[in-house]
Amino acid sequence: xxxxxxxxxxxxxxxxxxxxxxxxxxxxxxxxxxxxxxxxxxxxxxxxxxxxxxxxxxxxxxxxxxxxxxxxxxxxxxxxxxxxxxxxxxxxxxxxxxxxxxxxxxxxxxxxxxxxxxxxxxxxxxxxxxxxxxxxxxxxxxxxxxxxxxxxxxxxxxxxxxxxxxxxxxxxxxxxxxxxxxxxxxxxxxxxxxxxxxxxxxxxxxxxxxxxxxxxxxxxxxxxxxxxxxxxxxxxxxxxxxxxxxxxxxxxxxxxxxxxxxxxxxxxxxxxxxxxxxxxxxxxxxxxx
Amino acid sequence: xxxxxxxxxxxxxxxxxxxxxxxxxxxxxxxxxxxxxxxxxxxxxxxxxxxxxxxxxxxxxxxxxxxxxxxxxxxxxxxxxxxxxxxxxxxxxxxxxxxxxxxxxxxxxxxxxxxxxxxxxxxxxxxxxxxxxxxxxxxxxxxxxxxxxxxxxxxxxxxxxxxxxxxxxxxxxxxxxxxxxxxxxxxxxxxxxxxxxxxxxxxxxxxxxxxxxxxxxxxxxxxxxxxxxxxxxxxxxxxxxxxxxxxxxxxxxxxxxxxxxxxxxxxxxxxxxxxxxxxxxxxxxxxxxxxxxxxxxxxxxxxxxxxxxxxxxxxxxxxxxxxxxxxxxxxxxxxxxxxxxxxxxxxxxxxxxxxxxxxxxxxxxxxxxxxxxx
Numbered sequence: 320x321x322x323x324x325x326x327x328x329x330x331x332x333x334x335x336x337x338x339x340x341x342x343x344x345x346x347x348x349x350x351x352x353x354x355x356x357x358x359x360x361x362x363x364x365x366x367x368x369x370x371x372x373x374x375x376x377x378x379x380x381x382x383x384x385x386x387x388x389x390x391x392x393x394x395x396x397x398x399x400x401x402x403x404x405x406x407x408x409x410x411x412x413x414x415x416x417x418x419x420x421x422x423x424x425x426x427x428x429x430x431x432x433x434x435x436x437x438x439x440x441x442x443x444x445x446x447x448x449x450x451x452x453x454x455x456x457x458x459x460x461x462x463x464x465x466x467x468x469x470x471x472x473x474x475x476x477x478x479x480x481x482x483x484x485x486x487x488x489x490x491x492x493x494x495x496x497x498x499x500x501x502x503x504x505x506x507x508x509x510x511x512x513x514x515x516x517x518x519x520x521x522x523x524x525x526x527x528x529x530x531x532x533x534x535x536x537x538x539x540x541x542x543x544x545x546x547x548x549x550x551x552x553x554x555x556x557x558x559x560x561x562x563x564x565x566x567x568x569x570x571x572x573x574x575x576x577x578x579x580x581x582x583x584x585x586x587x588x589x590x591x592x593x594x595x596x597x598x599x600x601x602x603x604x605x606x607x608x
Numbered sequence: 609x610x611x612x613x614x615x616x617x618x619x620x621x622x623x624x625x626x627x628x629x630x631x632x633x634x635x636x637x638x639x640x641x642x643x644x645x646x647x648x649x650x651x652x653x654x655x656x657x658x659x660x661x662x663x664x665x666x667x668x669x670x671x672x673x674x675x676x677x678x679x680x681x682x683x684x685x686x687x688x689x690x691x692x693x694x695x696x697x698x699x700x701x702x703x704x705x706x707x708x709x710x711x712x713x714x715x716x717x718x719x720x721x722x723x724x725x726x727x728x729x730x731x732x733x734x735x736x737x738x739x740x741x742x743x744x745x746x747x748x749x750x751x752x753x754x755x756x757x758x759x760x761x762x763x764x765x766x767x768x769x770x771x772x773x774x775x776x777x778x779x780x781x782x783x784x785x786x787x788x789x790x791x792x793x794x795x796x797x798x799x800x801x802x803x804x805x806x807x808x809x810x811x812x813x814x815x816x817x818x819x820x821x822x823x824x825x826x827x828x829x830x831x832x833x834x835x836x837x838x839x840x841x842x843x844x845x846x847x848x849x850x851x852x853x854x855x856x857x858x859x860x861x862x863x864x865x866x867x868x869x870x871x872x873x874x875x876x877x878x879x880x881x882x883x884x885x886x887x888x889x890x891x892x893x894x895x896x897x898x899x900x901x902x903x904x905x906x907x908x909x910x911x912x913x914x915x916x917x918x919x920x921x922x923x924x925x926x927x928x929x930x931x932x933x934x935x936x937x938x939x940x941x942x943x944x945x946x947x948x949x950x951x952x953x954x955x956x957x958x959x960x961x962x963x964x965x966x967x968x969x970x971x972x973x974x975x976x977x978x979x980x981x982x
Contacts, residue, residue, distance in 0.1 A: 364794075364981055367794075367797075367798045368797075368798075369793075369794055369797045369798060369979075369980070369981040370980050370981060371980060388803070389800050389803070389804070392798055392799060392800045392802065392803075393800040395798055396798075397794065397795070397798040399791065399794040399795070399981075401791050402791070402795075403787075403790045403791025403792035403793070403794065403795060404790070404792065405619065405790065405792070407622055407623075415611075415615075416615045417795065417799065419611045419612045419615060419801070420612070420795070420796055420799035420800075420801050420802055420806055421799045421800055421801065422799070422800040422801045422805075425611060464795065468800075
């Protein structure tokens with residue numbers, strides 16, 4: 320099972336949202352990291368065939384997904400960034416509707432819907448209208464609908480947005496259990512989600528893949544670029560303007576700074592082991608500003 | 609597929625705005641039946657031995673039917689004269705009731721007197737016109753009968769259909785566009801049935817609602833006709849109606865045939881309106897713009913003076929859904945000579961509906977399936 324992305328480009332006017340991107344995805348969980356506007360959502364839409372590329376192609380097991388059409392959508396599950404729903408539908412009715420859209424038989428749809436509602440912790444509120452749900456509950460419902468047809472290719476755009484830490488742990492466990500022999504691609508700003516469950520991380524910037532590898536491999540790429548130092552509290556604002564500060568911890572009159580920099584920022588700075596968040600800040604600090 | 613259709617019907621109908629519109633429609637229809645079809649406002653006034661005798665409501669209906677029975681059958685100038693003479697008011701009665709004798713024609717008499725008022729002077733005396741003078745070449749073939757119920761039912765239903773059309777616009781314009789607005793397009797289009805069966809289900813659901821609704825609507829009014837007036841008069845000519853709703857029809861047509869053609873026009877208009885709503889809904893960016901565009905396309909032709917245009921354009925105007933629902937336009941066109949016979953132009957509604965349905969179904973399905981999620 321393989322999803323092959325070949326020279327994929329999507330242009331909106333003069334803006335290249337996805338710029339000649341190529342990648343091969345086989346079974347496993349892939350984390351897609353990138354700042355806002357990096358092209359993650361556009362890439363996911365292209366992989367789901369709900370946007371037409373300007374050039375390039377996406378192939379599943381050697382066949383262009385535009386040509387296999389319904390067969391590809393049969394094995395696809397998708398959670399968009401802004402999850403749309405029908406406010407007056409109950410959670411259960413919504414899953415039954417999505418099951419009908421995915422071509423599932425009524426009997427199987429009932430069983431699968433109840434199963435997934437239980438997995439995402441919404442079984443007790445299955446007969447309540449979606450408009451009464453909190454943001455986290457809606458997101459969990461979105462995850463459930465993406466998994467209805469037990470997809471071989473699961474694409475999740477910001478799936479943990481709005482989830483509290485307990486719900487995020489539940490989600491990570493769900494994906495880890497689910498992802499055996501599947502291709503799972505998820506994008507997120509919450510790097511810890513990706514760090515724990517992704518077998519491979521793809522770093523996207525300005526429509527291009529700038530890095531790809533296992534978490535520990537790509538983290539090593541910024542070895543020697545993450546520093547810690549202790550400074551007086553009153554110098555923090557000045558240093559924040561000069562350097563990329565990853566973390567700030569007050570200890571009385573002093574503040575411990577975690578700085579991401581190619582060069583040693585201060586004489587007292589010592590190199591520390593980088594993490595994925597440091598990597599994100601290293602590549603995307605300008606975009607975030 | 610059946611499950612999808614049920615879901616789509618649910619999505620279209622289960623909205624507060626739709627319920628409010630349907631309630632408004634029921635209220636309007638009830639008002640039209642009460643004011644026009646129900647005999648409540650019916651009145652027969654007669655001069656009996658110099659006294660004004662008034663019968664209202666159901667009594668008026670029965671008295672009208674009694675009077676009509678005496679003159680039922682072919683229309684003749686003698687019958688018309690007899691009706692005007694027999695049922696006019698005497699000078700003495702009018703003076704004692706403070707009525708104006710010189711304006712007798714404006715007072716209510718009975719359904720036949722009022723129908724044949726074109727033959728009366730203002731003071732109620734016969735004006736000397738023959739039936740050919742008023743109704744032309746078709747005059748000898750016209751049949752007198754109890755037209756009141758049929759005419760009022762068709763009149764009330766024609767105007768109620770305008771309101772039903774507006775309600776249909778509200779129900780149907782979100783069928784595709786709502787998915788774009790709510791963001792559910794991304795979920796639907798990534799489902800295996802999302803690009804073919806789902807749009808098909810939406811189309812079927814839309815026509816199921818619009819056509820079933822129209823049939824139910826027609827049945828309600830038809831049953832009210834049967835309840836209040838009975839089926840009498842279905843064989844009478846439409847030109848001889850009290851309201852003059854179809855006086856301009858240039859060929860002999862009975863009320864029964866008119867009702868049949870009216871149903872054809874109403875259902876045809878429903879199909880074209882549904883087709884229009886589906887196509888605009890699939891092409892529009894959001895629900896609001898779909899609603900506005902469909903509403904404008906539906907309502908604006910009502911305000912155009914089609915009578916100022918040449919016959920071909922007038923025919924096209926009459927075939928637009930809102931004008932078709934009103935009936936009068938298409939009923940005023942003469943039949944088309946075809947070979948040895950004649951064809952009623954109203955049958956054009958059939959191919960137009962089929963073409964509209966086919967094109968709209970194809971294009972809206974394609975448009976939705978190829979929609980680029982943004």
